[in-house]
Amino acid sequence: MKLSEELQWRGFYAENTLEDITDLDKAPRNFYWGTDPSADSLHIGHLAALMMCACFVRHGYTPYYLVGGATGQIGDPKDTVERDLKGLDEIAKNKVALAKQIVKVTHSPENTEILDNYDWFSEVKFLPFLREIGKAFSMTQLLDRQFVQNRIGEGGSGISYAEFSYTLIQGYDFLHLFRTHNVDLQLCGADQYGNCTSGIHLIKRLEDAKADAYSCPLVIDKVTGRKFGKSEGNAVWLDSTKTSVFDFYQFWLNQSDDDLDRFFKMYTLVTPEELEQILAKHNENPSARFGQKELGRRITAVVHGEEAANSAAKLSEFLFAKDQDFTQLDDNDRKLLAESFPTADKGQKLSEILVATELASSKGEARKFLSGNAISVNGQKVTEDIDITEPSLIKRGKNKFAYVK
Protein backbone atom coordinates (compact mmCIF):
# COMPACT_ATOMS: atom_id res chain seq x y z
CA MET A 1 0.00 0.00 0.00
CA LYS A 2 1.04 3.53 -0.60
CA LEU A 3 1.38 5.75 2.40
CA SER A 4 -1.79 7.67 1.60
CA GLU A 5 -3.71 4.44 1.25
CA GLU A 6 -2.35 2.99 4.42
CA LEU A 7 -3.11 6.10 6.44
CA GLN A 8 -6.69 6.11 5.28
CA TRP A 9 -7.11 2.40 5.77
CA ARG A 10 -5.77 2.59 9.30
CA GLY A 11 -7.96 5.50 10.19
CA PHE A 12 -5.14 8.00 10.52
CA TYR A 13 -7.00 10.54 8.57
CA ALA A 14 -8.50 13.77 9.80
CA GLU A 15 -7.72 17.37 8.98
CA ASN A 16 -4.65 18.27 7.01
CA THR A 17 -3.36 21.06 4.84
CA LEU A 18 -2.46 18.96 1.84
CA GLU A 19 -3.87 19.69 -1.56
CA ASP A 20 -4.42 16.01 -1.90
CA ILE A 21 -3.47 13.19 0.41
CA THR A 22 -1.63 11.42 -2.39
CA ASP A 23 0.93 14.22 -2.24
CA LEU A 24 2.34 12.22 0.65
CA ASP A 25 3.30 9.45 -1.74
CA LYS A 26 5.57 11.63 -3.84
CA ALA A 27 8.77 12.02 -1.87
CA PRO A 28 9.49 11.25 1.78
CA ARG A 29 9.78 14.34 3.92
CA ASN A 30 11.07 15.26 7.33
CA PHE A 31 8.33 15.51 9.91
CA TYR A 32 8.02 16.18 13.59
CA TRP A 33 5.66 15.11 16.27
CA GLY A 34 5.75 16.54 19.74
CA THR A 35 4.26 16.21 23.16
CA ASP A 36 4.61 18.11 26.40
CA PRO A 37 6.12 16.54 29.51
CA SER A 38 3.00 17.17 31.54
CA ALA A 39 3.07 13.67 33.00
CA ASP A 40 5.78 11.10 33.63
CA SER A 41 4.39 8.68 31.09
CA LEU A 42 2.70 8.61 27.73
CA HIS A 43 -0.72 7.02 27.48
CA ILE A 44 -2.60 5.19 24.78
CA GLY A 45 -3.76 8.43 23.22
CA HIS A 46 -0.15 9.26 22.45
CA LEU A 47 0.39 5.70 21.31
CA ALA A 48 -2.06 6.14 18.46
CA ALA A 49 -0.20 9.22 17.26
CA LEU A 50 3.10 7.40 17.50
CA MET A 51 1.73 4.48 15.50
CA MET A 52 0.81 7.01 12.85
CA CYS A 53 4.34 8.41 12.93
CA ALA A 54 5.68 4.90 12.57
CA CYS A 55 3.53 4.52 9.50
CA PHE A 56 5.25 7.52 7.90
CA VAL A 57 8.64 6.17 8.91
CA ARG A 58 7.92 2.81 7.26
CA HIS A 59 7.36 4.75 4.09
CA GLY A 60 10.71 6.43 4.25
CA TYR A 61 9.91 9.61 6.14
CA THR A 62 12.41 10.93 8.65
CA PRO A 63 11.01 11.52 12.10
CA TYR A 64 11.89 14.15 14.63
CA TYR A 65 10.30 13.55 17.98
CA LEU A 66 10.02 16.48 20.30
CA VAL A 67 9.45 16.59 24.02
CA GLY A 68 8.38 20.07 24.96
CA GLY A 69 10.57 21.26 27.78
CA ALA A 70 9.62 24.83 26.89
CA THR A 71 5.96 24.40 25.96
CA GLY A 72 5.57 22.19 29.02
CA GLN A 73 6.53 25.12 31.21
CA ILE A 74 3.43 26.94 30.01
CA GLY A 75 0.91 24.22 29.22
CA ASP A 76 -1.38 23.88 26.24
CA PRO A 77 -4.67 25.55 27.16
CA LYS A 78 -7.53 23.24 27.87
CA ASP A 79 -10.92 24.55 26.89
CA THR A 80 -12.17 24.49 30.45
CA VAL A 81 -9.72 25.83 32.99
CA GLU A 82 -6.24 27.19 33.38
CA ARG A 83 -3.62 24.57 34.15
CA ASP A 84 -1.45 24.63 37.23
CA LEU A 85 2.13 25.31 36.33
CA LYS A 86 4.35 22.27 36.61
CA GLY A 87 7.48 22.49 38.70
CA LEU A 88 10.69 22.67 36.71
CA ASP A 89 12.06 19.60 38.48
CA GLU A 90 9.02 17.64 37.57
CA ILE A 91 9.21 18.73 33.95
CA ALA A 92 12.84 17.69 33.77
CA LYS A 93 12.01 14.27 35.19
CA ASN A 94 9.05 13.80 32.88
CA LYS A 95 11.12 14.71 29.84
CA VAL A 96 13.54 11.90 30.49
CA ALA A 97 10.76 9.39 31.03
CA LEU A 98 8.85 10.35 27.89
CA ALA A 99 11.92 10.34 25.69
CA LYS A 100 12.65 6.76 26.71
CA GLN A 101 9.11 5.67 25.96
CA ILE A 102 9.10 7.30 22.56
CA VAL A 103 12.27 5.50 21.60
CA LYS A 104 10.81 2.25 22.83
CA VAL A 105 7.40 2.24 21.20
CA THR A 106 8.60 3.62 17.89
CA HIS A 107 11.34 0.99 17.90
CA SER A 108 13.79 3.74 17.11
CA PRO A 109 17.47 3.07 17.53
CA GLU A 110 18.74 3.71 21.04
CA ASN A 111 20.71 6.71 19.86
CA THR A 112 17.67 8.38 18.31
CA GLU A 113 17.75 11.98 19.26
CA ILE A 114 14.72 13.36 20.97
CA LEU A 115 14.49 17.09 20.54
CA ASP A 116 13.63 19.42 23.36
CA ASN A 117 12.28 22.82 22.44
CA TYR A 118 13.79 24.25 25.61
CA ASP A 119 17.14 23.92 23.88
CA TRP A 120 16.23 26.71 21.49
CA PHE A 121 13.75 28.57 23.63
CA SER A 122 16.23 29.14 26.41
CA GLU A 123 18.08 31.35 23.90
CA VAL A 124 15.06 33.28 22.74
CA LYS A 125 14.81 36.86 23.94
CA PHE A 126 11.47 38.40 24.62
CA LEU A 127 11.70 41.51 22.45
CA PRO A 128 13.11 39.82 19.37
CA PHE A 129 10.45 37.16 19.83
CA LEU A 130 7.67 39.72 19.85
CA ARG A 131 9.15 41.57 16.89
CA GLU A 132 9.58 38.48 14.77
CA ILE A 133 6.89 36.08 15.93
CA GLY A 134 4.41 38.22 17.78
CA LYS A 135 4.09 40.60 14.87
CA ALA A 136 3.14 37.76 12.58
CA PHE A 137 -0.03 36.95 14.48
CA SER A 138 -3.28 38.81 14.29
CA MET A 139 -5.00 39.33 17.58
CA THR A 140 -8.35 38.83 15.93
CA GLN A 141 -7.42 35.35 14.83
CA LEU A 142 -5.94 34.47 18.17
CA LEU A 143 -9.08 35.58 19.96
CA ASP A 144 -11.26 33.79 17.48
CA ARG A 145 -10.04 30.38 18.52
CA GLN A 146 -12.78 28.22 19.99
CA PHE A 147 -11.11 27.43 23.30
CA VAL A 148 -10.35 31.10 23.86
CA GLN A 149 -14.00 31.86 23.34
CA ASN A 150 -14.88 29.14 25.80
CA ARG A 151 -12.49 30.46 28.38
CA ILE A 152 -13.31 34.15 28.24
CA GLY A 153 -16.68 35.75 28.59
CA GLU A 154 -19.60 34.81 30.73
CA GLY A 155 -19.36 31.39 32.28
CA GLY A 156 -15.71 31.13 31.30
CA SER A 157 -12.96 30.41 33.75
CA GLY A 158 -10.55 32.93 32.27
CA ILE A 159 -7.23 32.44 30.57
CA SER A 160 -3.83 33.84 31.36
CA TYR A 161 -1.59 35.62 28.89
CA ALA A 162 0.83 32.72 29.25
CA GLU A 163 -1.57 30.06 28.05
CA PHE A 164 -3.00 32.40 25.48
CA SER A 165 0.47 32.65 23.96
CA TYR A 166 1.10 28.94 23.90
CA THR A 167 0.39 28.60 20.23
CA LEU A 168 3.15 31.09 19.39
CA ILE A 169 5.66 28.91 21.15
CA GLN A 170 4.58 25.78 19.36
CA GLY A 171 4.39 27.68 16.11
CA TYR A 172 7.94 28.83 16.62
CA ASP A 173 9.05 25.24 17.14
CA PHE A 174 7.84 24.32 13.69
CA LEU A 175 9.58 27.34 12.21
CA HIS A 176 12.78 26.50 14.04
CA LEU A 177 12.73 22.88 12.90
CA PHE A 178 12.03 24.00 9.38
CA ARG A 179 15.07 26.24 9.48
CA THR A 180 17.40 23.82 11.20
CA HIS A 181 16.23 20.36 10.10
CA ASN A 182 14.21 20.96 6.94
CA VAL A 183 11.12 19.77 8.70
CA ASP A 184 8.12 20.80 6.63
CA LEU A 185 5.46 18.49 8.00
CA GLN A 186 4.00 18.26 11.46
CA LEU A 187 1.99 15.28 12.59
CA CYS A 188 -0.42 15.67 15.45
CA GLY A 189 -3.65 14.61 17.03
CA ALA A 190 -6.69 16.52 15.85
CA ASP A 191 -6.68 18.63 19.03
CA GLN A 192 -3.29 20.03 18.10
CA TYR A 193 -4.17 20.96 14.55
CA GLY A 194 -4.67 24.61 15.41
CA ASN A 195 -1.23 24.85 16.95
CA CYS A 196 0.26 23.23 13.88
CA THR A 197 -1.28 25.83 11.64
CA SER A 198 0.43 28.53 13.68
CA GLY A 199 3.72 27.06 12.60
CA ILE A 200 2.64 26.79 8.99
CA HIS A 201 1.60 30.42 9.13
CA LEU A 202 5.00 31.45 10.44
CA ILE A 203 6.90 29.44 7.87
CA LYS A 204 4.84 30.96 5.10
CA ARG A 205 5.24 34.44 6.47
CA LEU A 206 8.89 34.41 7.44
CA GLU A 207 10.39 31.87 5.08
CA ASP A 208 7.93 32.14 2.24
CA ALA A 209 7.69 28.36 2.14
CA LYS A 210 4.86 25.91 2.33
CA ALA A 211 4.71 23.52 5.24
CA ASP A 212 1.97 21.09 6.10
CA ALA A 213 0.14 19.69 9.07
CA TYR A 214 -1.37 16.25 9.13
CA SER A 215 -3.60 15.18 11.98
CA CYS A 216 -5.13 11.92 13.05
CA PRO A 217 -8.50 11.72 14.73
CA LEU A 218 -8.49 11.57 18.49
CA VAL A 219 -9.23 8.11 19.68
CA ILE A 220 -12.57 8.35 21.36
CA ASP A 221 -13.77 5.90 23.94
CA LYS A 222 -17.20 5.05 22.58
CA VAL A 223 -18.49 4.31 26.06
CA THR A 224 -17.56 7.58 27.72
CA GLY A 225 -17.41 9.67 24.58
CA ARG A 226 -14.17 11.18 25.76
CA LYS A 227 -10.75 10.94 24.27
CA PHE A 228 -8.47 8.20 25.42
CA GLY A 229 -6.18 8.82 28.29
CA LYS A 230 -7.62 12.20 28.94
CA SER A 231 -8.77 12.18 32.52
CA GLU A 232 -6.07 11.23 34.95
CA GLY A 233 -8.23 8.75 36.80
CA ASN A 234 -8.68 6.18 34.08
CA ALA A 235 -5.77 6.90 31.81
CA VAL A 236 -4.09 3.82 30.42
CA TRP A 237 -0.40 4.53 30.74
CA LEU A 238 2.47 3.02 28.84
CA ASP A 239 4.61 2.95 31.97
CA SER A 240 4.13 -0.43 33.58
CA THR A 241 4.55 0.99 37.06
CA LYS A 242 1.51 3.20 36.44
CA THR A 243 -0.58 0.70 34.49
CA SER A 244 0.65 -2.83 34.99
CA VAL A 245 1.25 -4.99 31.96
CA PHE A 246 -1.63 -7.16 33.08
CA ASP A 247 -4.02 -4.20 33.36
CA PHE A 248 -2.82 -2.90 30.02
CA TYR A 249 -3.58 -6.21 28.35
CA GLN A 250 -6.89 -6.43 30.16
CA PHE A 251 -7.88 -2.99 28.92
CA TRP A 252 -7.75 -4.18 25.34
CA LEU A 253 -9.33 -7.47 26.19
CA ASN A 254 -12.36 -5.60 27.45
CA GLN A 255 -12.98 -3.64 24.29
CA SER A 256 -16.25 -4.19 22.54
CA ASP A 257 -16.54 -6.15 19.31
CA ASP A 258 -17.42 -2.99 17.42
CA ASP A 259 -14.08 -1.39 18.22
CA LEU A 260 -11.88 -4.31 17.19
CA ASP A 261 -11.58 -3.25 13.60
CA ARG A 262 -10.45 0.29 14.23
CA PHE A 263 -8.11 -0.59 17.09
CA PHE A 264 -6.42 -3.33 15.12
CA LYS A 265 -5.80 -0.90 12.31
CA MET A 266 -4.51 1.88 14.51
CA TYR A 267 -2.61 0.09 17.18
CA THR A 268 -1.15 -2.93 15.44
CA LEU A 269 0.65 -3.61 12.21
CA VAL A 270 -1.95 -6.00 10.80
CA THR A 271 -2.39 -6.18 7.07
CA PRO A 272 -5.87 -6.06 5.55
CA GLU A 273 -5.75 -9.78 4.74
CA GLU A 274 -4.64 -10.66 8.23
CA LEU A 275 -7.32 -8.51 9.82
CA GLU A 276 -9.99 -10.09 7.69
CA GLN A 277 -8.96 -13.52 8.92
CA ILE A 278 -8.85 -12.42 12.53
CA LEU A 279 -12.28 -10.83 12.40
CA ALA A 280 -13.73 -13.81 10.58
CA LYS A 281 -12.42 -16.11 13.24
CA HIS A 282 -13.67 -13.78 15.95
CA ASN A 283 -17.16 -13.66 14.50
CA GLU A 284 -17.47 -17.43 14.50
CA ASN A 285 -17.86 -17.17 18.23
CA PRO A 286 -17.67 -13.62 19.55
CA SER A 287 -18.04 -14.67 23.15
CA ALA A 288 -14.69 -16.44 23.01
CA ARG A 289 -13.12 -12.98 22.51
CA PHE A 290 -10.58 -14.21 20.05
CA GLY A 291 -10.30 -10.75 18.55
CA GLN A 292 -9.83 -8.98 21.85
CA LYS A 293 -7.19 -11.45 22.96
CA GLU A 294 -5.26 -11.06 19.76
CA LEU A 295 -5.59 -7.29 19.95
CA GLY A 296 -4.39 -7.17 23.54
CA ARG A 297 -1.46 -9.45 22.88
CA ARG A 298 -0.30 -7.45 19.90
CA ILE A 299 -0.56 -4.01 21.43
CA THR A 300 0.99 -5.17 24.66
CA ALA A 301 3.86 -6.58 22.63
CA VAL A 302 4.40 -3.21 20.96
CA VAL A 303 4.60 -1.41 24.28
CA HIS A 304 6.01 -3.96 26.67
CA GLY A 305 7.59 -6.60 24.47
CA GLU A 306 6.58 -10.06 23.30
CA GLU A 307 7.50 -11.85 26.48
CA ALA A 308 5.50 -9.59 28.76
CA ALA A 309 2.55 -9.75 26.39
CA ASN A 310 2.55 -13.53 26.39
CA SER A 311 2.76 -13.62 30.16
CA ALA A 312 -0.19 -11.28 30.49
CA ALA A 313 -2.17 -13.40 28.04
CA LYS A 314 -1.30 -16.61 29.84
CA LEU A 315 -2.16 -15.13 33.19
CA SER A 316 -5.50 -13.91 31.91
CA GLU A 317 -6.37 -17.32 30.49
CA PHE A 318 -5.72 -18.87 33.83
CA LEU A 319 -7.34 -16.24 36.05
CA PHE A 320 -10.58 -16.09 34.12
CA ALA A 321 -10.90 -19.77 33.33
CA LYS A 322 -14.13 -21.27 34.55
CA ASP A 323 -12.54 -24.17 36.38
CA GLN A 324 -9.30 -22.78 37.66
CA ASP A 325 -7.42 -25.07 39.97
CA PHE A 326 -5.07 -23.15 42.16
CA THR A 327 -3.41 -26.23 43.54
CA GLN A 328 -2.06 -26.96 40.08
CA LEU A 329 0.03 -23.81 39.90
CA ASP A 330 3.65 -24.57 39.31
CA ASP A 331 6.56 -22.48 40.47
CA ASN A 332 6.69 -20.57 37.24
CA ASP A 333 3.04 -19.65 37.50
CA ARG A 334 3.52 -18.47 41.04
CA LYS A 335 6.49 -16.42 40.03
CA LEU A 336 4.45 -14.82 37.29
CA LEU A 337 1.65 -14.01 39.73
CA ALA A 338 4.09 -12.48 42.16
CA GLU A 339 5.61 -10.34 39.42
CA SER A 340 2.31 -9.19 38.02
CA PHE A 341 0.40 -8.26 41.11
CA PRO A 342 1.00 -6.57 44.44
CA THR A 343 2.08 -9.11 46.99
CA ALA A 344 1.81 -9.57 50.73
CA ASP A 345 3.11 -12.17 53.14
CA LYS A 346 0.92 -14.96 54.46
CA GLY A 347 0.03 -15.19 58.13
CA GLN A 348 -2.13 -12.07 58.20
CA LYS A 349 -5.78 -11.29 58.33
CA LEU A 350 -7.42 -10.96 54.95
CA SER A 351 -8.34 -7.34 55.65
CA GLU A 352 -4.72 -6.53 56.43
CA ILE A 353 -3.60 -8.14 53.20
CA LEU A 354 -6.15 -6.16 51.22
CA VAL A 355 -4.79 -2.94 52.67
CA ALA A 356 -1.16 -3.97 52.25
CA THR A 357 -1.70 -4.78 48.58
CA GLU A 358 -3.78 -1.64 48.03
CA LEU A 359 -6.80 -3.61 46.97
CA ALA A 360 -8.49 -1.61 49.73
CA SER A 361 -7.43 1.79 50.96
CA SER A 362 -8.29 1.14 54.60
CA LYS A 363 -9.46 -1.61 56.87
CA GLY A 364 -12.89 -0.08 56.77
CA GLU A 365 -12.99 -0.33 53.01
CA ALA A 366 -11.61 -3.86 53.17
CA ARG A 367 -14.49 -4.86 55.41
CA LYS A 368 -16.93 -3.16 53.09
CA PHE A 369 -15.61 -5.18 50.17
CA LEU A 370 -15.81 -8.37 52.21
CA SER A 371 -19.39 -7.82 53.26
CA GLY A 372 -20.22 -6.68 49.75
CA ASN A 373 -19.20 -10.00 48.27
CA ALA A 374 -16.36 -8.43 46.30
CA ILE A 375 -13.47 -10.55 47.55
CA SER A 376 -12.48 -14.04 46.59
CA VAL A 377 -9.55 -16.15 47.68
CA ASN A 378 -8.37 -18.80 45.25
CA GLY A 379 -11.60 -18.52 43.35
CA GLN A 380 -13.86 -18.83 46.38
CA LYS A 381 -15.97 -15.89 47.52
CA VAL A 382 -15.05 -14.87 51.05
CA THR A 383 -17.15 -12.58 53.21
CA GLU A 384 -15.41 -13.11 56.57
CA ASP A 385 -12.12 -11.59 57.64
CA ILE A 386 -10.32 -14.92 57.73
CA ASP A 387 -6.63 -15.58 58.37
CA ILE A 388 -4.59 -16.29 55.28
CA THR A 389 -2.03 -18.94 56.12
CA GLU A 390 -1.18 -20.33 52.68
CA PRO A 391 0.02 -18.73 49.46
CA SER A 392 -3.15 -17.50 47.83
CA LEU A 393 -4.56 -15.48 45.04
CA ILE A 394 -6.81 -12.66 46.19
CA LYS A 395 -9.29 -11.07 43.84
CA ARG A 396 -11.31 -7.92 44.33
CA GLY A 397 -14.11 -7.15 41.96
CA LYS A 398 -13.79 -8.39 38.42
CA ASN A 399 -10.12 -7.98 37.70
CA LYS A 400 -8.07 -6.61 40.55
CA PHE A 401 -5.69 -9.17 41.96
CA ALA A 402 -3.09 -9.60 44.65
CA TYR A 403 -0.87 -12.52 45.51
CA VAL A 404 -0.04 -13.78 48.97
CA LYS A 405 3.38 -15.38 49.23
Add this chain to the structure above:
RNA sequence: GCUGGGAUAGCGAAGUGGUCAAACGCAUCAGACUGUAAAUCUGCCGGCUCACGCCUUCGUAGGUUCGACUCCUACUCCCAGCACCA
Protein backbone atom coordinates in the same frame (compact mmCIF):
# COMPACT_ATOMS: atom_id res chain seq x y z
C1' G B 1 -9.13 51.79 39.12
C1' C B 2 -14.63 51.67 40.08
C1' U B 3 -19.24 48.87 40.45
C1' G B 4 -21.67 44.36 40.61
C1' G B 5 -21.48 38.89 40.52
C1' G B 6 -18.71 34.49 41.82
C1' A B 7 -15.10 30.60 44.28
C1' U B 8 -18.75 24.18 47.66
C1' A B 9 -16.31 17.13 47.50
C1' G B 10 -13.09 13.97 40.94
C1' C B 11 -16.44 17.19 37.71
C1' G B 12 -21.10 19.98 37.40
C1' A B 13 -24.38 22.04 40.83
C1' A B 14 -27.88 22.97 45.45
C1' G B 15 -27.43 24.94 50.15
C1' U B 16 -27.87 31.74 52.78
C1' G B 17 -26.82 30.98 61.18
C1' G B 18 -27.97 25.14 64.06
C1' U B 19 -31.50 19.02 61.76
C1' C B 20 -24.43 19.76 56.78
C1' A B 21 -19.87 15.33 55.68
C1' A B 22 -23.17 18.74 52.80
C1' A B 23 -29.46 17.66 48.12
C1' C B 24 -29.17 16.31 42.99
C1' G B 25 -26.65 14.78 38.31
C1' C B 26 -22.21 12.65 36.05
C1' A B 27 -17.88 9.81 36.82
C1' U B 28 -15.38 6.19 39.99
C1' C B 29 -15.85 1.71 43.02
C1' A B 30 -18.68 -2.80 44.36
C1' G B 31 -23.01 -6.36 43.58
C1' A B 32 -26.77 -8.81 40.17
C1' C B 33 -27.20 -10.01 34.96
C1' U B 34 -23.46 -11.11 30.98
C1' G B 35 -19.07 -12.78 26.70
C1' U B 36 -13.78 -10.32 31.94
C1' A B 37 -18.42 -6.60 26.71
C1' A B 38 -22.68 -3.15 26.25
C1' A B 39 -27.37 -1.87 28.28
C1' U B 40 -30.21 -2.25 32.75
C1' C B 41 -31.10 -2.63 38.01
C1' U B 42 -28.93 -2.18 43.22
C1' G B 43 -25.54 -0.28 46.77
C1' C B 44 -21.43 2.75 48.08
C1' C B 45 -19.58 7.32 47.08
C1' G B 46 -14.27 13.13 52.55
C1' G B 47 -10.86 10.27 56.08
C1' C B 48 -10.29 6.75 60.20
C1' U B 49 -12.84 3.09 63.17
C1' C B 50 -15.87 -3.70 64.45
C1' A B 51 -18.92 -0.01 66.39
C1' C B 52 -21.36 4.11 69.67
C1' G B 53 -18.18 7.52 67.31
C1' C B 54 -13.93 10.56 66.19
C1' C B 55 -11.23 13.76 62.75
C1' U B 56 -10.68 17.10 58.35
C1' U B 57 -13.39 19.81 54.47
C1' C B 58 -17.33 24.49 51.51
C1' G B 59 -10.90 30.07 47.76
C1' U B 60 -7.00 32.04 51.97
C1' A B 61 -6.35 34.45 56.78
C1' G B 62 -8.72 36.52 60.77
C1' G B 63 -13.33 38.04 63.49
C1' U B 64 -18.62 37.90 65.48
C1' U B 65 -21.62 33.92 67.79
C1' C B 66 -23.23 28.94 72.51
C1' G B 67 -22.96 27.55 67.19
C1' A B 68 -20.81 29.68 60.48
C1' C B 69 -20.81 26.76 53.98
C1' U B 70 -24.17 30.52 55.63
C1' C B 71 -22.80 37.11 59.04
C1' C B 72 -18.31 40.77 59.26
C1' U B 73 -13.08 42.34 57.74
C1' A B 74 -8.81 41.80 54.78
C1' C B 75 -6.50 39.22 50.94
C1' U B 76 -6.11 35.91 46.37
C1' C B 77 -8.23 34.35 41.90
C1' C B 78 -12.32 34.37 38.12
C1' C B 79 -16.56 36.78 35.38
C1' A B 80 -19.38 41.13 33.65
C1' G B 81 -20.04 46.31 32.87
C1' C B 82 -17.84 51.03 33.19
C1' A B 83 -13.55 54.01 33.37
C1' C B 84 -8.38 54.59 32.06
C1' C B 85 -5.38 53.79 27.73
C1' A B 86 -5.86 54.01 22.37
